[in-house]
Amino acid sequence: MSPKAPVITTHFWIQGDGLDPNEFTRLVGIQPYRIGKKGELSSHPAAAKQGVKNRETFWVMEVEHNSYSMDEGIQALLGQIWPHREKVLEYVKGRPTVTLGMNSTIHMAEDRPVYEISLDSIKKLAALECRFMLNDIYPLE
Secondary structure, eight states: OOOOOOEEEEEEEEESTTOOHHHHHHHHTOOOSEEEOTTSBOSSHHHHHTTOBOSSOEEEEEEEEEOSBHHHHHHHHHHHHGGGHHHHHHHHHTOTTOEEEEEEEEEESSSOOBOOOOHHHHHHHHHTTOEEEEEEEEEOO
16 A cells, blocks of 8 residues: 555635725635634534634635645645735735734645745745744544
8 A cells, every 4th residue: 555645734814803804805816715704603613513703804715735745735825825915915014903824734644744845935925924834733534
């Protein structure tokens, strides 16, 4: 049996009280994977059943890859948002409570991915003033 590549889920998010997810969608022209407004029931079915409400207003893009490269998902999302960087930066600049971020979550069996971010990704994340976080690592079942 050959090894199974890790499943890496990467999110680009923007969140904060000053965010209007619908306005941001119109501005960048990209459909998000998920949006939510502060105080609304969570979009996760299990959490919504328990009455969990969103703590913040958010807009999220997501990609998922079977890959040994953590940078692959980062590059995929940056490839979508980078052409709109000036609009994104202008939007955030006028809203001090709004922040940008990107995070990766890894599900793996035996083989680990390469925990490396390319210089190109680092430069673009920095230019966007975008936080980066390695979320969690889980067993692949």
